[in-house]
Amino acid sequence: MVSIKDVAKEAGVAISTVSKVLNNYPNVSEATRQKVNEVVDRLGFVPNAVAATLSSKKTGRVALLVKLNLDTSASDEINMEYISGAIHKAKELQMDVITVFHSMIEDMTVDEVTSYFESQGIRGIIIYGITTKDKVLHKLIDKGHFKIVVIDAPMVNESTSCIGVDHAKAQYDIAKKTIEENKCKKVLYIAGEENGYVSSERLDGIKKLCEEKKLKLMVRNGQFSELRARQLTMRFSKNNDCVVCASDLMAIGAMKALIDMDIFRPVCGFDGIILMGYVGKQMNTVKQDFVQISERAIEELNRLLNGEKGRKVVMPHTLVRMKYEDIII
Amino acid sequence: MVSIKDVAKEAGVAISTVSKVLNNYPNVSEATRQKVNEVVDRLGFVPNAVAATLSSKKTGRVALLVKLNLDTSASDEINMEYISGAIHKAKELQMDVITVFHSMIEDMTVDEVTSYFESQGIRGIIIYGITTKDKVLHKLIDKGHFKIVVIDAPMVNESTSCIGVDHAKAQYDIAKKTIEENKCKKVLYIAGEENGYVSSERLDGIKKLCEEKKLKLMVRNGQFSELRARQLTMRFSKNNDCVVCASDLMAIGAMKALIDMDIFRPVCGFDGIILMGYVGKQMNTVKQDFVQISERAIEELNRLLNGEKGRKVVMPHTLVRMKYEDIII
DNA sequence: TTGTATGCGTTATCAG
DNA sequence: CTGATAACGCATACAA
Numbered sequence: 001m002v003s004i005k006d007v008a009k010e011a012g013v014a015i016s017t018v019s020k021v022l023n024n025y026p027n028v029s030e031a032t033r034q035k036v037n038e039v040v041d042r043l044g045f046v047p048n049a050v051a052a053t054l055s056s057k058k059t060g061r062v063a064l065l066v067k068l069n070l071d072t073s074a075s076d077e078i079n080m081e082y083i084s085g086a087i088h089k090a091k092e093l094q095m096d097v098i099t100v101f102h103s104m105i106e107d108m109t110v111d112e113v114t115s116y117f118e119s120q121g122i123r124g125i126i127i128y129g130i131t132t133k134d135k136v137l138h139k140l141i142d143k144g145h146f147k148i149v150v151i152d153a154p155m156v157n158e159s160t161s162c163i164g165v166d167h168a169k170a171q172y173d174i175a176k177k178t179i180e181e182n183k184c185k186k187v188l189y190i191a192g193e194e195n196g197y198v199s200s201e202r203l204d205g206i207k208k209l210c211e212e213k214k215l216k217l218m219v220r221n222g223q224f225s226e227l228r229a230r231q232l233t234m235r236f237s238k239n240n241d242c243v244v245c246a247s248d249l250m251a252i253g254a255m256k257a258l259i260d261m262d263i264f265r266p267v268c269g270f271d272g273i274i275l276m277g278y279v280g281k282q283m284n285t286v287k288q289d290f291v292q293i294s295e296r297a298i299e300e301l302n303r304l305l306n307g308e309k310g311r312k313v314v315m316p317h318t319l320v321r322m323k324y325e326d327i328i329i
Numbered sequence: 330m331v332s333i334k335d336v337a338k339e340a341g342v343a344i345s346t347v348s349k350v351l352n353n354y355p356n357v358s359e360a361t362r363q364k365v366n367e368v369v370d371r372l373g374f375v376p377n378a379v380a381a382t383l384s385s386k387k388t389g390r391v392a393l394l395v396k397l398n399l400d401t402s403a404s405d406e407i408n409m410e411y412i413s414g415a416i417h418k419a420k421e422l423q424m425d426v427i428t429v430f431h432s433m434i435e436d437m438t439v440d441e442v443t444s445y446f447e448s449q450g451i452r453g454i455i456i457y458g459i460t461t462k463d464k465v466l467h468k469l470i471d472k473g474h475f476k477i478v479v480i481d482a483p484m485v486n487e488s489t490s491c492i493g494v495d496h497a498k499a500q501y502d503i504a505k506k507t508i509e510e511n512k513c514k515k516v517l518y519i520a521g522e523e524n525g526y527v528s529s530e531r532l533d534g535i536k537k538l539c540e541e542k543k544l545k546l547m548v549r550n551g552q553f554s555e556l557r558a559r560q561l562t563m564r565f566s567k568n569n570d571c572v573v574c575a576s577d578l579m580a581i582g583a584m585k586a587l588i589d590m591d592i593f594r595p596v597c598g599f600d601g602i603i604l605m606g607y608v609g610k611q612m613n614t615v616k617q618d619f620v621q622i623s624e625r626a627i628e629e630l631n632r633l634l635n636g637e638k639g640r641k642v643v644m645p646h647t648l649v650r651m652k653y654e655d656i657i658i
Numbered sequence: 659t660t661g662t663a664t665g666c667g668t669t670a671t672c673a674g
Numbered sequence: 675c676t677g678a679t680a681a682c683g684c685a686t687a688c689a690a
Binding site: 332333334347348351352376377379380381383384385388 | 682684
């Protein structure tokens with residue numbers, strides 16, 4: 001294995017000089033810079049990231065904290081896009097990434113989580129899917145020990161940024177489109193779980209719309225569960241003329257229920273997952289670009305790691321209509 | 330951050346003694362062992378994995394090499410189970426894991442891939458989804474520089490193990506079940522891609538069955554594509570009385586086509602993914618426990634890392650029938 | 659059985 | 675602008 005020492009010897013300079021070239025330090029003459037780079041290329045030298053993180057306090061690893069739900073493939077699709085986006089962007093920025101699941105730290109204290117991450121050389125974390133009930137994570141954020149980017153939750157401080165689409169506006173937009181297309185008057189809204197940040201934001205969106213357009217609004221809690229949405233639809237859809245759901249999975253449950261009941265109601269979802277194409281009926285939904293969101297999260301984390309302050313980043317969303325023909329390839 | 334030095338000082342012993350206790354070395358008196366462990370617990374010390382991999386050549390990281398397909402959520406479900414199984418088992422065994430996608434190394438040479446992995450402190454790799462066309466990976470395996478576990482491909486040598494279900498037998502079993510249930514005589518078999526190892530094994534399975542039972546067999550190549558399976562079904566299902574597919578995704582494509590054509594043919598798939606429940610018709614399929622396979626792969630890699638030799642590991646499969654009621658929760 | 663000393667491959671701090 | 679040299683936290687051969 002070729003090390004920085006080999007490069008230094010071959011180029012006839014000191015190890016520290018090679019290091020400076022590699023890390024783009026200013027005080028290096030153009031001549032030596034070129035010489036070193038030439039040797040690096042010729043020898044195919046790749047700096048050892050492990051040694052770098054041990055030595056430096058700047059170079060550090062980043063953890064993706066993902067919430068897994070093995071019961072439905074809907075979350076797999078989203079998580080896979082998150083992970084893929086993050087890992088690819090991290091490679092581009094030469095950041096070292098590991099994936100961690102909530103379940104791995106769920107019964108740890110803040111201190112335990114902290115030392116676990118420290119032991120892994122981690123300096124930054126991206127948290128996907130935090131709820132108000134995740135006390136330990138909130139403490140972790142407050143502590144400010146790690147640089148953190150939170151997806152879809154409004155947490156910002158010195159060392160914490162948050163990122164996500166405007167859920168209230170997105171919910172407003174997609175519901176408005178669906179309702180106007182079908183001239184609806186009475187809306188059944190199937191909300192997410194009470195502890196989710198996005199749930200309440202999306203709820204605000206539909207409430208605003210119904211107030212503005214003087215629509216009758218019935219809100220029921222679907223817990224992001226397909227089955228629950230199915231049951232709620234069975235029970236309440238007859239007295240309403242459309243079903244707005246806070247997630248695609250619930251929209252699928254609702255639509256399947258309507259098909260079984262043999263009645264028609266327009267249904268709209270939220271997320272834009274491929275699964276939506278398998279239901280047999282077209283539905284409107286909000287498309288979030290999870291890959292792009294995750295890439296952006298890595299960039300934001302990189303900013304924090306470089307000493308900049310936390311802030312809020314809003315990502316764009318689009319409205320789409322999904323059918324089988326679109327997703328089959 | 331509490332280091333091994335702090336523990337040593339607090340326990341009144343040398344750093345090396347602490348290290349020996351941590352790594353379960355034999356030559357430590359029970360008294361000091363207890364004393365050290367007490368301090369470790371009290372201080373909440375967790376050894377720094379980064380320093381350990383840098384220092385030792387035994388402790389090393391493991392890479393999960395995953396093939397991504399962002400066009401379909403079917404592979405997301407499988408990959409997510411692979412990743413989840415591996416990461417959880419790795420944490421249990423105190424192994425350090427990173428996830429790498431094929432796309433990140435696809436235009437590298439063997440040497441480049443090698444030094445990339447080396448630079449990441451990687452000593453073992455699990456390869457998910459290799460095909461005969463992945464020349465670089467084959468060279469990597471032949472080189473024997475890394476300990477490797479290959480999923481679903483028959484590669485074994487000194488430092489390489491392979492693991493997976495018995496694809497030929499599984500294909501035989503599920504097809505037999507489906508064919509006997511429906512008293513079929515003429516089978517349309519939609520195979521996977523020509524470069525896949527599992528494709529040819531599964532093909533062997535169906536061939537064996539058809540020979541044994543004197544069935545007429547028509548084989549077409551579906552490239553593991555839902556659309557391709559749909560087209561093939563449209564074209565060839567009329568002259569056959571059942572459709573056996575080498576993957577669930579193709580089974581879904583086939584079944585959707587049959588529904589659109591308004592004719593009935595029993596269809597069976599392979600993998601046991603949740604998506605199968607969304608088609609509206611029940612189908613037989615082979616269920617692979619991807620989580621368990623991946624856990625086993627990590628254990629196997631651990632064996633190799635401890636100096637044992639490569640071997641072949643066969644995992645069990647089950648036959649299931651999937652419908653919407655089973656997968657909705 | 660325990661402690662000392664050296665090295666792993668970098669980065670960073672100083673002299674020069 | 676360049677080069678020694680000391681960390682970083684741990685493992686391990688060797689000495690005691």
